Amino acid sequence: MPKIIHYRKKCIGCGICVELQPELWRMSKKDGKATLLQSVARKDLFVLPVRDEQFQNSIKVAEACPVKVIQVR
């Protein structure tokens, strides 16, 4: 199953991911960065298996992230 990988440390908090895919992303009130909901932390990154119906939109979100801290693979 493909996964969304979020390099959260380098997130600049622009909010585009939340705007495009609100079912998977939230802005953190604590540090102003995006949080990938229900993801699992692995060292510096957060990983979430992505369902088929979320795949295409997840690719769009990864492409739209201005600092390229989201990968889908």
Ligand code: SF4
């Ligand atoms: S689109 Fe990228 S930089 Fe912007 S909030 Fe989401 S993860 Fe952070």
